[in-house]
Amino acid sequence: MTYTIKDVAKKANVSIATVSRILNGKTGFSEKTKKKVLRVIEELGYQPNAVARGLINKNTQTIGVLIPTVSNMYASEVLSGIEKHANDLGYSVIVCNTGCVGERTIHYLQVLSERRVDGIIIVSEFIYEEYYKVLNDMEIPTVLVSTISLQFPIPYVKVDDRHAAFSATDYLIEKGHTNIAMIAGDARDPIAGIPRIEGYKSAHLSHGLEINENYIIDCKIFSHQAGIEAMEAILQKQLNITAIFASSDEIAAGAMSAAIRNGIKIPDQLSIIGYDNTKIAEMIIPSLTTVAQPLHDMGMVAATMLFEMKETGEVTQSRIMSHEIVERETVRSFF
């Protein structure tokens, strides 16, 4: 049996208004009635109906999170950060697995809108005009994680990809590498592709190193399999390199796997640096040196921003999270 505020009121011999006041920490009741009501609530095991509350308060204490693939270390780490912080503030989070190509994104946006969520967080997804229009119509605070929209004013939280890629490449150069390939994920991806390639290039430029376009492998996606194939391509081409910068840890792991299978010793004959610092980085052998993104924190920050926006009603400022190189075993130094 599930009781309502009426049941409580009746049993406690007070009005529902009084019960409501007590429940919501308002004033306007004696200590004695409070005791009485609380006892009845306890006895009945009464639990306020969040749905009814949501209806009248226009506030569901719920946020929606759109993620291309939840079953992916990168995404699930971010999700976990979001969930943690949201929960701490009394919010629940609805997960929406939009799929790699974002095919269900509009659908989910619709659903979240009907559910009157208080905010939406979109992870790693390109924002099409279509999305923005819907988002705009819904008037729900939105923040982006690991993505950015140049066309639309949606605040984001991410690392500076260009900078991080610069750091990674620079790190390799500082270790004495001069012939460095890059496995670029999707080279046309405006978010995780292009900026990282730019970073790779600027690092070369800043060290007076020549850029060889041949050294940049576009493997289209950021997966393990793509990394394997990219590595095979590199071997095929007999590129004269000593190091690789991979656009994701998964790519790096795939590339390493292919290299090792071809008898290449890492890092003795080939160094490699990854991107993300997901758990895979420390689970492979040799463990992967990589550029760390504070994934969990990014999730937390995104949630914070959302609540800030809800509070103020204004668009908050975007946040650039700092990245850092985590040194492990895949990069050899020439010095």
Added chain:
Amino acid sequence: MTYTIKDVAKKANVSIATVSRILNGKTGFSEKTKKKVLRVIEELGYQPNAVARGLINKNTQTIGVLIPTVSNMYASEVLSGIEKHANDLGYSVIVCNTGCVGERTIHYLQVLSERRVDGIIIVSEFIYEEYYKVLNDMEIPTVLVSTISLQFPIPYVKVDDRHAAFSATDYLIEKGHTNIAMIAGDARDPIAGIPRIEGYKSAHLSHGLEINENYIIDCKIFSHQAGIEAMEAILQKQLNITAIFASSDEIAAGAMSAAIRNGIKIPDQLSIIGYDNTKIAEMIIPSLTTVAQPLHDMGMVAATMLFEMKETGEVTQSRIMSHEIVERETVRSFF
């Protein structure tokens, strides 16, 4: 601006009842009014309020999922399966990260109850009496994934751990191994610990092999780090083994890592088989032979069971999913 059914009714010159009927696929209106109303809805961009619907229908089209750690390949795979199937049926899923020790479980149960979710799925968590009492009071359909309750009648979906562990061990024995250690995760865990140890033992018995309790390493948890430590303990003890059965892929990866660092060649000098078949299994080198659990499917099945229970109002039957050995590179055959 967000419109209500009233706005639609007014603008279409009909009553809200008519709009409601059209919206819900009921009968009782002319084709002409339907057209008109639909057009108005389109014009206004009206979206029904799911909260109000939930209040009156006593049905929120929402399910809650409790998971110890979402940022974990095992869990996120299951979650993804749940989400997919739920979404296909018009349900949204609220994720609840209960934490390793289940510290927030009761809290989440409370939250889900107040939110009047239509069902709850609990993944990989032991069901304490305290939980069951709350669950029982809430009268919300519940199903368990990868866990089971001997005390309480909650349906579950899982593989037969005992059987799967038997299969893994048997596989090693069939390959000619006779001295097989087991890294057992938490040996006192009634769900993922004990049954797997039993399976390991029965395989030995069925082959007339002696069981050496010394060969069973209790590493308390199922993590990568635990695997490393367990392996170090094995080396320390100078166990005379040719193979290891690890209770999770993460443990296996950790053990491999420690072994390789100690100059042991896998599988030449030491074979290893894991458990779960998470993505890590194919990302490490050599790739891990393991017992596959159909994680994604298990999530889907759990969701199906939940809806079945909601439909029929009865407790459905538990499902045992079949496991299978995925052969990769970490087990050597002596034949």
Added chain:
DNA sequence: TTGTAGGCGTTATCAA
């Protein structure tokens, strides 16, 4: 085929 009105479980505004 259509509309009126009551109710879902709350919160909040008045009076008392």
Added chain:
DNA sequence: TTGATAACGCCTACAA
């Protein structure tokens, strides 16, 4: 300090 009562947005008898 309290209690009616009107919303919140929707669904659904019951009438018309």
